[in-house]
Amino acid sequence: MVELGLVSDERRRRRNRKAAKPVVTLDEHIVEVISDSGEGAQRCGQSFGSIAARMGNGIWTVEIIPAEIQPPARSIAGASGNRIRVASGPVTNGGDEADLVVALNEQVLLARLRADELKSGCIILLESEWQGARDPAIADSYFQVRDELVADGFQVYDIPMEEECLHYVADARRGKNMFVLGMLCSIYSLDMRLAREQIAVAFASKGDSVVQTNLQLLDAGHDWAEDNLDFKFEIPATRSPEPQIVVNGNTALGLGVLASGMEVCAMYPITPATSASHYLSDVFEAVGGVVHQAEDEIAACAFAIGASYAGKCAVTITSGPGYSLKQEAIGLAVMGEIPLVVVDVQRGGPSTGQPTKAEQGDLLAACFGGHGDAPKVIMGAATIEDCFYSMITARKIAETFHTVVVVLTDANLATAQQPFPRPQFTEDWLAPPVDQSTIGMGAKPYDWDARTGLARRFVPGQPFGMHCLTGLAHDRGSRVAYDPQINQEGLRHRSLKLAALQKTLKTPPLFGDPEGDVLVVGWGSTQGAIEEAVGRVRKDGHKVGSLHLKFLQPLASGIKEAMAKFDKVMTVENSWCDSLEDELIDEDSRRYANLEWLLRARYLVDVDCWSEVKGRPIKPGAVAQAILEKLNGER
């Protein structure tokens, strides 16, 4: 048993000697913890977020991931860590620039500075061990960066983390993260009891002595900050009355697969999608589920199709390059009307692009990327919670309409954490099993309904349902069609199914003003940033609204009407769009962003776009700026 209370008694006495410093109350703060990879900044950041969330704060965490497994130490490319946005109320995105940064060396700090991730003049807590580095180049580098930052107005604090940690551990590299956590708990007046619980749980599997050491480090960090720092904050929290869960988007996807009743997930590892399958691999077997790591994405998709064909809808999870490989098989599932859920956790592209970075450039590929006319359903998850529920919805639609449902998420959602209300299981989540009633003799496997294109599905094992499913054009009996009329029929009915689904979709709710100057339309993980930006601009008296689309194909009714109520419409997207500022770009040559293309094509409306492809989530400040420019006619 771990005694959580023991460590702190003596310390509390010691601390009480100190005069309390003034506590500044804040609405929110953005904190970053960054280090070389392997120093545990990610665990520190996540723990900090979890403790704040348990206190009732709104949080959004963003992982800062180096692209290599073992980047060189003290390098700009190696910056690894976590950004945690903590607020009094709910948080929907990672926010703008950081207010406080803890850096374990000056190089990783530079990485964030160069990426424009630090608010000017923000607080920087910098590990000071490098001052005395044996290699004079390291010490020089430390002082150079540090002095420049001070000259630029940043509030830099040199913190002897290494020295302090060495009181407790032989290798401070392995303990600093908990020292930092302790400092953050002090700085933000977090509940140390919760912090201790967090550590006890996080290190439980490693045994008591590890837990005790980490608790000591936590306390040491806390006390050091209490005694040596001249500032202290508090972000008042309001605890939500109902239980919340905190997971990242990929875990939410895995939980959603579990909750949907799907039983087969076939995949091939690809960043940033893989962790969803890692999670599922741990838990799926408990309900008879199987995660099959196939030999490649084509096989994964074909395996899922085989499993779906034989009974119940299966899922295949991938990212952009893997999605491209699956395209031919997806065409087969559309043609054979086999239910299938495909998840594309988008990353930067094309090609290997930016594997760990956020981008949403696969929308058009998902809608139209296959060969021939292959109508399928495309959904975009906008929040972590959506990642969970979209799996349940996707399976239901796939099984109801016997079609492929593609769910797009992205690297931002994959690794971000945000609390949401704990899902309450209901049996409706498990879509009804395949219709097992007797098949009448002579019944046809594609007996398309003239209005909806729907037909009953026959599954192997069912007497009188025998037919040969084929990717060739086929008639209602699944016989290869040589008659031109039959091909026309097949395409028509497969297309009608999307119309049938479209009739059931609700118009997405409008955020902000229902009419006015500018309407912002978005999809996917940008929802939080867009709505926050719209909120800010409205505070300044502008009439602005936003619309966030969950179904990208088919599009719900009412979108055109919503757009008509605004003078200008623009999309905000994390994907490429040509800029009219480039000499050769004009209305004839401009390539639009994905959603912009879709809206223009469908609604014949002059839609503009603001987009960014910097491999990171879009910031609300940048969106607000873009909206203002649009309002002022500057774009």
Add this chain to the structure above:
Amino acid sequence: MTDPIPQCVFRAEDERYTLADYQGEEPRWCTGCGDNAILAAVQRLCRDEQLPPERTVFVSGIGCSSRFPHYMNGYGFHGIHGRSLPVAEGIKMARPDLHVFVSTGDGDCCSIGTAHWIHAIRYNMDMTVMLHDNRVYGLTKMQVSPTSPQGLQTKTTPRGAYLEPLNPLTVTLGVANASFVAQAVDWIPELMHDIIESAFHHKGFSFIRVLQRCPEFLPDMFEPWVQDPAKTLLLVHEDGLQPSPSLSKTYKNQEAHDPADLTRAREIASVEDPIPVGILYRNDDMPRYEEIRPTDRSYTPDTIKGALEAELDKFTIAPANGGEDEDTAKP
């Protein structure tokens, strides 16, 4: 998984399935195409085994040979070029109770689908796989195949195929977990039937390379072997083929080969002339993927709820008390 409906239908003697019960559409292969013989052998097997047609699934890719499922009466899956094996694996994983057969061409299996072929051998799932090897691309009208003999003139190799052919038998026998490898020829139907029967009864991935004549594009390819029985080496064994006396009279060139002998199987496999016919290798003890992976799908909504709640517990931040504990470090 969807539980199979129990087929407790008692079939009286006169209700036995006949060959006609397994016949699907009228085959459209060329006259004399070896695929016809494979079809006949499989239909005979189904009849002999009295397989309920609704419990059979015939999976294929694309090619002349991949039209096979259309000509059977059962569930068929005529998918995309090269991907028949992963589709069949998904079916078997979801429904281990179904009898799964795969028809694949030499282009389908040994070119575009090679990765799947190699891995299917490793997975060793219970299915009967027939490689219809006509040593040329038929459907697309005579391009070179990985199994085309060196020097073969095709439309893409008008000056003759450049490379040594790939040998599907040695490749299969070289993969870890191979559990059943046999070779048949379309022109000895009796043996083909016996081989397919053994393959069907083997629990695991049963791979049969069938040398299949394509009179349309390569009318002479197998003629020397068809004409001269001495150019065929029959593999016989009490655990393997036992040809009838009449057949043995024609095919006198025989070797007693124990299918358990992998080393000898590899040697035999590497000989192209005489053509070995029979069971090269069989090992019933190889693990099967559908068995090593959990197959108990008897869950209920309650089990799903239970598992989900247990997971959600791990991630739940309860609206706990306000942290006003003695031990709190708050100022």
